[in-house]
Amino acid sequence: MSTSGLRSTWEEAWAEAQTKFQAAREALTVANPPAPRVLRVGQLDAELLDQELLHVLQEPLNRALALFNSSLKARFEPELALIIQLTLYKLSIWSDGASYGAKLQNLRYQVPTAGGSSVTSSGLPHRTLLMHGTLTVLVPYLHTRLRSHALSRAWPDAPVRDRRRRIWDYLTRMESLHSLLGLLNFILFLKDGRYRTLADRLLRMELVPSQRLTRRNVSYEFMNRQMVWHAFTEFLLFLLPLINVRAFRRRVMRVASRISISSIIPSPARSALGLPNEKDEDYNKIRRKPTGKFHALGADQCAICAENASFSLATGDSAGSFLSASANIIATTSAASEQDQQDEGGAPMYPIHTPYITSCSHVYCYFCLAERMIRAADSGEVWECLRCGEPVRSVDRLTAGSDEDGQESGLDDYEFSDFGSTDLSASGSMGSYSESGMSDHA
Numbered sequence: 001m002s003t004s005g006l007r008s009t010w011e012e013a014w015a016e017a018q019t020k021f022q023a024a025r026e027a028l029t030v031a032n033p034p035a036p037r038v039l040r041v042g043q044l045d046a047e048l049l050d051q052e053l054l055h056v057l058q059e060p061l062n063r064a065l066a067l068f069n070s071s072l073k074a075r076f077e078p079e080l081a082l083i084i085q086l087t088l089y090k091l092s093i094w095s096d097g098a099s100y101g102a103k104l105q106n107l108r109y110q111v112p113t114a115g116g117s118s119v120t121s122s123g124l125p126h127r128t129l130l131m132h133g134t135l136t137v138l139v140p141y142l143h144t145r146l147r148s149h150a151l152s153r154a155w156p157d158a159p160v161r162d163r164r165r166r167i168w169d170y171l172t173r174m175e176s177l178h179s180l181l182g183l184l185n186f187i188l189f190l191k192d193g194r195y196r197t198l199a200d201r202l203l204r205m206e207l208v209p210s211q212r213l214t215r216r217n218v219s220y221e222f223m224n225r226q227m228v229w230h231a232f233t234e235f236l237l238f239l240l241p242l243i244n245v246r247a248f249r250r251r252v253m254r255v256a257s258r259i260s261i262s263s264i265i266p267s268p269a270r271s272a273l274g275l276p277n278e279k280d281e282d283y284n285k286i287r288r289k290p291t292g293k294f295h296a297l298g299a300d301q302c303a304i305c306a307e308n309a310s311f312s313l314a315t316g317d318s319a320g321s322f323l324s325a326s327a328n329i330i331a332t333t334s335a336a337s338e339q340d341q342q343d344e345g346g347a348p349m350y351p352i353h354t355p356y357i358t359s360c361s362h363v364y365c366y367f368c369l370a371e372r373m374i375r376a377a378d379s380g381e382v383w384e385c386l387r388c389g390e391p392v393r394s395v396d397r398l399t400a401g402s403d404e405d406g407q408e409s410g411l412d413d414y415e416f417s418d419f420g421s422t423d424l425s426a427s428g429s430m431g432s433y434s435e436s437g438m439s440d441h442a
Helices: 005-031 040-068 070-096 100-104 125-153 163-192 196-201 219-241 245-258 267-273 281-288 305-314 326-341 364-377 427-442
Strands: 107-110 206-209 355-358 363-366 395-399
Touching: 005 245, 005 355, 040 070, 040 100, 070 100, 070 125, 100 107, 125 163, 125 196, 163 196, 196 427, 305 363, 355 364, 363 364
Parallel strands: none
Antiparallel strands: 107 206, 355 363, 355 395
């Protein structure tokens, strides 16, 4: 076969194929394109993701309300859920035409629009979205509120002819009807895969793919976030017990007590406002006002012994009536009652044995002071004086002839030995000091 004959044979075959290609192209152009397939499991997953997102946002707020006031959580939990749902609806379906769960499944709502109807930024009609939001957000909230109100007022227990009982029966029938319609809608959804909920079927809002060519990909983004959050939570649960919350709060309160508004205001402004100056004697008295719980206790009595006695009284009451009030009552009234006993010639209720004076110039029993400071040092804290509230850094053996104000002590009956000043801020030094002191005084 010659070259020219072979070429003519290929040209004839090519021309015949072109004719068939043109006929197929015209048939595809005239025919309607196939509708994109929407998986039913994707729509159900979108609904589950929306519910989980609502739960994730609502749970921390409910816990915060429960910590602030336990009654607020029970009273305003439906309103809190309503606010979260409305916010999510505005930011998702109203603005983008799809909920966050539908976005993760690459789906969006499609609604047959009528000519002349106003649409939102998502391309969906305003009226349709308003009705859809009412049916999916507001109606469930009103139903929850009405049902809780009826149960709290005992409507089911009212007489049969009572108006409240009739309203309750009507409400139960509507709930049963809604459940039945929801079951029928779910059966139809499994058949055609078009409308997931009753509201979607009533308003003809159908979930369709947001892109022409889509693939069902599994996204692990939220799973990774959940794993990171769980790891962070476990780290916090491990770290929080190691933090001494009481010491931290005490330090914050101490720093806050040292900062005063009058110290920030300049002297001319304080004078113009009528505030006392730092150099005034009255102002210094206010600054030096004792803040301890036992500041009014007599100087010849041990405040630690008084606190131990009040604690014993509070815990030893079998009826439990003094569990919360006895310690405060004794702390505030012990000074007056004990002072009356001393005026009548009686002995002090809590006498000081082996007196030691603290760095803040207050006197306590040696063994009481050692026990408190050792306990505070072992926990990494600094013990605070019960009379003035200042931290105690060191103690000295009280010498005969002078008290904390430099006046005559009145404690000359004790036998004193020459003990030097000792720093009790660390647990190790406190332990060695207490052992030597206890062996010396045994």
